[in-house]
Amino acid sequence: MITKQKREEFSSYLEDTSNLKGTASSLYLPQERNEIISMIREWGEKKIPYTISSGRTGTTGGCVPLAGVVISLENLKKIIDIDKEKRTVSLEAGVSLEELEREANKFNLTLRASPTESLAFVGGAISTCASGVRGFGYGSIRNYIKECEVVLPTADTFTLKRGGITSKKRVFDFEQKSKKYQFSLPAYTMPRVKSQAGYFVADNIDLIDLFCGAEGTLGIVTSCTLMLQQIPPHAFDGLVFFKNENDALEFVAEIRALTKNTSLGATSLEFFDVRSLEMLKEKFSFIPSSATAAVYFEQEAKDQKRYNTLLEQWAQLIEKNNASLDESIIAETPKEREKVFDFRHTLPQMINEFLRQHNQIKAATDIAVPWEHFREMYTFYKGKGGESKIHFVNFGHIGESHLHFNFLPKNEEQGLLARKYLTLFCQKATSLGGTVSAEHGIGKIKKPYLKIMYTEKDINEMMLLKKYFDPHCLLGLDNIFGKDILLKTG
Ligand SMILES: Cc1cc2nc3c(=O)[nH]c(=O)nc-3n(C[C@H](O)[C@H](O)[C@H](O)COP(=O)(O)OP(=O)(O)OC[C@H]3O[C@@H](n4cnc5c(N)ncnc54)[C@H](O)[C@@H]3O)c2cc1C
Structure with a gap:
């Protein structure tokens, strides 16, 4: 070693x-x-x-x-097997998503649920239950885990196959490698939106799903088998600029409805507010000066005929919602698609760079609310963001009613104030039946928000579960729960 x-x-x-x-x-x-x-x-x-x-x-x-x-885990980087027929990949946890994609592509396969950041490792993506830019169409990585090897803090190991070990209601009772395990899941009900706040629980869940999203607090994922998809034979992306923000939001509502009734089927639906566009103009000269909002989408098609029909349908939808087709980018070639994807990926990188320059900790939301409350949440963001007088950008996975509102604090004082507003946002989202973290998890910096979403009893039950697997609380110390409170529990 x-x-x-x-x-x-x-x-x-x-x-x-x-x-x-x-x-x-x-x-x-x-x-x-x-x-x-x-x-x-x-x-x-x-x-x-x-x-x-x-x-x-x-x-x-x-x-x-x-x-x-x-x-x-960077040296656990073997891709053990890619099965073209079964469309699966078995690999160690330290393989990067970039490497996985490169190798899978050789077999015309791909992991469509890959998070936006390809430098993430497979084990990291599983442990944060990542869902990326295609979350709208494909959901999170959870949906694609077939098997998983986990090392527990007791140094015991689990070899899990989906469907192999499931809870009865909220109780797990099983044997693995001659050892008996019996424990209860917390009783809380998860929100009706994608959520990565605290442990994933429900009645009759698969044990794999408990480890998926546990943020390195219950065990160490060392290898897994994932389901892959065939690379779609035809696909295009679009970047649509709107002069009027309301038109952009109406456009999104229409695309969501059409996707739900399956007459369209966008796999990605992302939003950028006017401040995001202002920031991105530094790097992308093609952004029209009159744009106040933009929507990025991706559309797949099974054959050329359907592709042509869909292209036509999108063009009509763009014009119907008062955006100019001339100013929009419909990316059809690999080069154009890369340019549009690069646009999508650059903003979080610019934000991270800004924070590094100003020596500030990330001050962003990862909130999702049920779609019927999206407009209310969005209006709240704008109102409170303006009131704060701190610069901010608001962008992200609008298809899943999940935006990342990012403050850009320039100093400690603004950082502190930003955190007060983040608390308000989390309170508002929770009151609307949403989650304080839809994909990034709680980690160390979002622990106060977990308390907004869950009661003391709920958090206590989560901590008891943590201590069942890790009695001395050594793994992932201070993730999800503060160490002081965790050590006192049980
Ligand atoms: C520019 C940018 C864009 C992003 N976009 C998205 C997005 O669209 N969707 C999204 O979901 N996320 C996104 N992220 C967040 C991030 O990419 C994901 O959370 C990713 O899955 C983390 O993987 P990682 O390998 O970097 O994990 P790390 O950051 O190294 O670790 C994350 C957590 O998982 C635990 N962990 C890591 N590996 C293991 C393991 N093998 N076993 C047990 N625990 C483990 C760690 O202890 C830690 O708690 C983005 C990040 C950036 C920088």
Whole structure:
């Protein structure tokens, strides 16, 4: 096992894109699962906390260690098998999504639910239950996990196959590798929107789904088998600019309705407000000066005939909703599609760069609310954002009623004020039946928001579950729950 003990050799492992800075005594780089198991045993005996680090593209400080050691899975990077017939890939957790895509593409396969950031690892994506720019059409990575290997903080291991171990209502009672397990899931009901706030629970769930999204607090995902999709034979993207923001929101409502009744079937539906466009103008000269909002979409088609029909249908929808086809970009060639995708991907990177320059921690929402309340939430964002006098941008997965409202604080004082407004946003979203985190998770920096969404009893039940798997609370310390309160529970 490779180990690094000089801080300057592993300082980049002490942060993620949230800009939270951590500390650790050493970095471990296991090359195989057995090394992880023996280290966990040793850390368990010595009571040393350990944090799992993958691609470090997380936005909530989840992989940032605050004590003990950090363990990077970057050397677990074998793609074990790609089965073209079954459309599956078996791979180790440290494979990046970029690498997975490159290899899968050789077999005309792809993971459509990949998160936007391709530097993320498969294990990281599973542990944050990531859903990307195509979440609208494909949902999250959860839907595609067939099998999963997990190392527990007790150094025991699970080999899970979907459908193999399920809860009866909220109770799991099973045997794995000659050991009996019996525990209850928390009783809370999850919101009616995609949610990555706290543990995924429901009646009769698969054990795989408990580990998916557990943010490195219940076990370490070391390998998995994922279902892949065939690369769509035909697809195009669009970037539609609107002079009037309301037209953009009406356009989205119409596309959502058409997708729901299956006469269209967009796989991606993303929104950019006027401030996002102002920021992006620095890099993309094609943004019309009169634009006050933009919508990005992706559309797949099974054959050329359907492709042509869909192109025509989108053109009509664009014009009907008062956007100019001449000013819009309909990307059909790989080069054009890359340009449009680059536009989508650049904004979060620019925000992260801004925060780094101003030495500020990420101050953004990851809220989703039921669609019928989207307009109310959006109006609230605009009102409070303006009132704060801090610069902000609002953009993201509008198809899933899930925007990322990002404050851009320039100093500590603005950072503090931004956090007060984020609390207000989370209270509002919760009152509308939404979630405080739809995809990025709670990590370390969003813990206060979990308390807005769930009662003390709910959080207590989550902590009991955590302690069932990790009695000494060594894995992913300070993720989801503060260590002080966690240690007192049970
Ligand atoms: C520009 C940009 C765009 C993004 N867009 C999206 C998006 O559209 N959708 C989305 O969902 N996310 C998005 N993200 C967030 C991020 O890419 C995802 O959360 C990603 O899945 C994290 O993976 P990672 O490998 O970087 O994990 P890390 O950041 O290294 O870790 C994330 C968490 O998972 C835990 N963990 C990591 N690996 C394991 C493992 N093998 N076993 C157990 N626990 C583990 C860590 O301890 C930590 O708590 C974006 C990020 C950036 C920077």
